[in-house]
Amino acid sequence: MCLAVPGKIVGIEGDVATVDYGSERRVARIVSGEYSIGDYVIVSAKVVSEKVDEEQVKGWMELLNAGENC
Numbered sequence: 001m002c003l004a005v006p007g008k009i010v011g012i013e014g015d016v017a018t019v020d021y022g023s024e025r026r027v028a029r030i031v032s033g034e035y036s037i038g039d040y041v042i043v044s045a046k047v048v049s050e051k052v053d054e055e056q057v058k059g060w061m062e063l064l065n066a067g068e069n070c
Helices: 054-067
Strands: 008-015 017-018 025-029 041-044 047-052
Touching: 017 041, 025 041, 025 047, 047 054
Parallel strands: none
Antiparallel strands: 008 017, 008 041, 017 025, 041 047
């Protein structure tokens, strides 16, 4: 099973988005949908699959960071 961690789009060139995960940046192809710099997204198999609400991302990150303290 894979855990999909949201990343923030920091650049778009054509149909390729650069996604920042805090510790690294990766590129992913935009196949469908409208995306902008600053959007939080889920990437699967190097394809942007969906946009995620920023408030939801904050909640996920709090849960992930809490797990580091266990």
